[in-house]
Amino acid sequence: MTSIKDARRRLPQELIDSLYDTFTEPIVDKILYGYCDEKYTTLRVNTLKYDIHSLMNYFKQINIKFERVSWYNDALILKNAKEKDIQKLDIYKNGYIYLQNLSSMIPPIVLEPKEGEKVLDVAAAPGSKTTQIASMMKNTGYILANEVDHIRAERLRHNIQLQGANIIEVRESRGEILGDEIKDYFDKVLLDVPCSGEGIITIDNPKSIRGWSLKEVEKLSKLQKKLFESAYKALKPNGIMVYSTCTLNKKENELVIDWAINNFKIKILDLNLKSNSFINAFSDGLHKDIKKAIRVLPSKEYEGFFVCKIQKLAP
Numbered sequence: 001m002t003s004i005k006d007a008r009r010r011l012p013q014e015l016i017d018s019l020y021d022t023f024t025e026p027i028v029d030k031i032l033y034g035y036c037d038e039k040y041t042t043l044r045v046n047t048l049k050y051d052i053h054s055l056m057n058y059f060k061q062i063n064i065k066f067e068r069v070s071w072y073n074d075a076l077i078l079k080n081a082k083e084k085d086i087q088k089l090d091i092y093k094n095g096y097i098y099l100q101n102l103s104s105m106i107p108p109i110v111l112e113p114k115e116g117e118k119v120l121d122v123a124a125a126p127g128s129k130t131t132q133i134a135s136m137m138k139n140t141g142y143i144l145a146n147e148v149d150h151i152r153a154e155r156l157r158h159n160i161q162l163q164g165a166n167i168i169e170v171r172e173s174r175g176e177i178l179g180d181e182i183k184d185y186f187d188k189v190l191l192d193v194p195c196s197g198e199g200i201i202t203i204d205n206p207k208s209i210r211g212w213s214l215k216e217v218e219k220l221s222k223l224q225k226k227l228f229e230s231a232y233k234a235l236k237p238n239g240i241m242v243y244s245t246c247t248l249n250k251k252e253n254e255l256v257i258d259w260a261i262n263n264f265k266i267k268i269l270d271l272n273l274k275s276n277s278f279i280n281a282f283s284d285g286l287h288k289d290i291k292k293a294i295r296v297l298p299s300k301e302y303e304g305f306f307v308c309k310i311q312k313l314a315p
């Protein structure tokens with residue numbers, strides 16, 4: 001197994017420097033261990049087709065060991081099965097379950113979509129969170145799932161169909177333009193933005209590191225602000241938005257939220273989600289409410305993530 005000494009050597013120096021600029025030494029060590037650890041397979045049951053008790057019974061019958069997740073009844077951590085083992089099962093092939101990292105399940109939970117609501121997913125492919133939202137809404141209401149990349153949008157359509165989610169309209173466009181076309185309309189907006197992916201680095205997978213650079217972080221933070229403005233416009237007054245990334249730096253996380261607080265009428269809300277694996281976002285020198293957002297550090301169970309819940313205030 002790769003040691004964190006190796007990890008330090010194999011990562012771009014700019015990334016190491018950026019981690020040390022942002023976090024304390026013990027936290028950087030934790031992140032580097034997270035990059036080296038092999039992840040457990042995690043999944044959620046698709047409640048449109050199946051239920052957690054039947055799934056647990058089935059896993060017991062076929063000797064798959066699992067743990068439950070304190071903050072989500074419909075998720076499991078598998079202790080002795082790889083994704084490729086699960087992909088062979090009919091429950092996977094028929095869309096009864098969805099392989100998804102636990103961190104990626106947090107934004108829909110925090111968004112709390114309700115039956116009958118209108119929900120916008122600004123950057124939706126491959127649809128992990130869109131299909132989770134549809135299952136939380138029991139296939140009632142309406143979801144607009146937007147994606148700019150055609151191939152990824154096809155993957156999104158495939159996943160939606162397999163999961164039996166039938167309240168979702170897929171749209172292929174730049175998220176930046178949505179808010180000028182559809183104003184004050186959605187009850188909830190998920191803004192799971194394209195990001196530099198510092199939370200999903202695996203040291204043994206060079207592909208997971210290849211696209212990272214400080215220049216890219218800078219470029220993405222500009223795009224994230226544009227997407228935020230668009231999402232804000234599309235949201236109803238008093239509506240709820242969740243902003244999330246799978247990256248760890250402040251530029252794409254706290255600084256985007258701080259910029260948003262200074263430019264729009266919004267309020268940062270508590271997430272009401274507790275776990276030892278979550279830490280408060282930074283608020284030093286920024287608006288104090290930003291610490292209500294959470295950061296998840298990479299580990300065996302979790303990818304690195306940032307999640308912030310926002311309410312659009314009435315004019």
Ligand SMILES: C[S@@+](CC[C@H](N)C(=O)[O-])C[C@H]1O[C@@H](n2cnc3c(N)ncnc32)[C@H](O)[C@@H]1O
Nearest residue numbers: 123124125126127128129148149174175192194
């Ligand atoms: C973090 S991924 C979304 C993951 C997805 N929410 C899920 O849970 O399955 C970000 C997505 O944004 C898309 N994207 C990039 N630029 C975009 C833009 N300007 N407008 C809309 N989507 C964009 C990417 O192609 C990518 O599919």
